[in-house]
Amino acid sequence: MSNSPIIFWFRRDLRLDDNLGLYMAIRSRQPVLPIFIIDPRLERGPWFSRNRTAFMLTALAALDARLRQLNSALLIRRGDPLEVLTALVSETGANALYFNRDYTPFARKRDEAVVRQLGIAFRIVDDNLLVPPEKLRKDDGAPFKVFTPFHRRWNMLTKPKIRELDFRAARFLPHAHTSSPEPLARARLQPQPHVPLPPADEHSAREQLSRFIAKSISHYAESRNSLVIDPFVDDNAGPSGLSPYLRFGILSPRQVYWNARDRYAEASDEPVRQSIEAFCRQLAWREFFVHIMFHFPHVRRGNFRPEFDNLAWRDAPAELTAWQEGRTGYPIVDAAMRQLNAIGWMPNRARMITASFLSKHLLIDWRAGEAYFMRCLLDGDPAANNGGWQWTAGTGTDAQPFFRIFNPILQSRRYDNDGRYIQHWLPELRHLPASHLHQPWTLKSTQLEYPPPIIDHRAARERALAAFQAARA
Template identity: 40%
Template sequence: MGDAPVIVWFRNDFRLRDHPALKAAVATGSPVIPLYILDEETPGPWAPGGASRWWLAKSLAAFAHTSATCGGQLILRRGAVLRELPRIVEESGATAVYFTRSYEPWAVALENELKSRLETSGVAFKRYGGRLLREPEEVRTHTNGAYQVFTPFWRAFVNGLDVPRALAAPEQIASPSQPPKSDDLRDWELLPVKPDWSGGLAEAWQPGESGAHARLAGFKSQLAGYKEDRNRLDATGTSRLSPHLAFGEISPAACWRAATGAARGKGGLDQSIETFMRELAWREFSYSLLVQFPRLPEAPLKSEFADMPWLDDPAQLAAWQRGKTGYPVVDAGMRELWATGYMHNRARMITASFLIKHLLIPWSRGEAWFWDTLVDADLANNSASWQWVAGCGADAAPYFRIFNPILQGQKFDPHGNYVRRWVPELAQLPDAVIHAPWTAKAHELAQYGVVLGTTYPFPIVDHGRARARALDAYKKMKAT
């Protein structure tokens, strides 16, 4: 056993199971220093938002606890990684840094710079996979570019996919006799205080590795109806694994293995299981795009959209953010987001389409709001998905496909239960008018205590006129 320690640098991989870098570090027989550095400088505008900071605080606390059960002591430091990581290497006398690869543009540059600096000074810098099922470089077109249409990506992705066997958590993590000094997590003040808006998040989520596996176990019992139920706003048909995946509390390999296990139990793939697998692959598709196009979070993949005649309307943006657009299904989605740090995927599409096409507000404004308010904020998924809705990204829905929020509500929340939950001022309205309360007769509104313009807003735009305006803007862009 060597006396010089090995650092395992954690970022968004807060788990003990299915962790190749941690397993390799423990296998050296050297003392191990689990390290997390809160770097709010290097990511620039993509430092963790408010909801992510809440999850980070809870996830770090859970990870520190589970690490301690097998002897590990999580060391916390705050500052730019380029300063703090070499500093702790020097303090500890570590001979190697093991870590899981990341894919964000700043993370790629950071890893390259650290490799150069540390290896020049004789410190090994060892990178491992685990955040994705396949590395983006493995799934490329015949011209070695990223696929920009999902279906051929999916075919290439599953062809030759070799999902690793489960890695158990280490039984023992040997700590150095004198561990480096650690920050106190409470001093970082990641949790909201004045005001504390996180009550709904705490009710909805259990951050941490055990919470992630509990979520997966619960979802497996619902998987049979996934293909149909995942689009129903009034059903619990989605996996809700995304924040656990974003923070690496569970590996995508564990999720894939659960799906293949379910398939074996049924004697083969069914449509629900394959649909769930395709959703996991869509995450990989987004990362492939981000690696190939590192400006994806800031610039449209289809460059002509840089000439789109967007509008700047702070009042309408604020109405959308607060869930006061006058369209119940849109408002329900935005209020669910604010209360729980999460939004049903169908509601994400509806609310994003409304912002971009009904209000003609740039997709990047919505992307920034989601980044701050989502507990599953993930740069690759967030930017690729917003560009998909806007029509300017890969495999994108055409810009001229404009969701009618009334029809979307009627189709995916047919009895209005989703709206009733998140827009309680409309809860007493009958199904027939709950998705368009302005169509109700005056005596109906009075009977159910709804005063349009007072207890609930009138629509901030007319659907028909907004649709025509969006199509006209698209024609102008195409003509430039």
């Protein structure tokens, strides 16, 4: 047994429980030195989010606290990962680096450089997906581009189980390198979030999961579309609100999947079983978009379908700002954008409605919306966000066809019929009767402190259809 440490590099897996890479490192019986590296390149990027970074720092503090209970601590350093790791190897004599795999193009490039140049043994572990990209291909070896057959195959494959770790057997490196009482202070990155943050520790994440599994999952098939106001404080009856936890690996996908499956095994009621299947299907969507970005990295910047590369997007900065601020005059769109600005999260239905409005009604390039979401969302994730935007804009793989354009008035009536969501996020419309909430411009009153519609729905629809058709021609 070697006494040289193994460096365990935390990235999108900010937990101790069911962390497969960490499990492997501990099982090697060498001492383990846990580190997180803050890469300043991310702070300079256009997707930098104060909200998400603040949430991540809270998660790091929670991880550090758990490690301290095990007589260790989380070493946090700042800088280029290769340089930081090279210095750490020479300081500690570490002879191996372990980490869980990150599948995005940016991370792959970074990790390849580290592995090539660090000059010590390494182990890269599949942890963040139930089925990694190499394990799921069509019979001819090509990657799937359409979700339904992807999902069928994904469903058939065996998923890894949750790994229980006995931390008493773990040998974490004692404090020599991590003696700072408050390592986050050294990170020199303390952004004030614009939004209240949900708790970011493993215990709270598991509680959110348990509450959902105990109750709301049983009617998820209908409620997944509900416009919930805040899944982190409400007695949530809609979707799970697990996305920030999955985004940062505070929960593993195995913990989520197997808890749902155990509930399925206990359920005798057919609608409950269907709801649990519907939930697991969403976990497959998460994996689908990671696979897409892995196999087709051009989607990171461009349309999946090149036929839309010539689309004449409009340059309309004032309209983009109105959309961002929730001032389009369409209450359902504005309520959703105000929710995003207020809590850093939106339910899936609201994301589809707002994304459709920007890319179709305003004919503004989906990449502007993608970037704004990335700046605001606590769960902002390159693959899921890109997949969601391209799906809605009609430029993506397996996309909604471009001629399907959400009607914001019908969406509003269907998903917020009693107007609860609109009234919560748009206080200026609280006094309106539900019958006028979806189209306040139909009111004769001139007293309204609310803008008229930024564009007429029918005209916008025709303009979008013409632009998409012209691009294809």
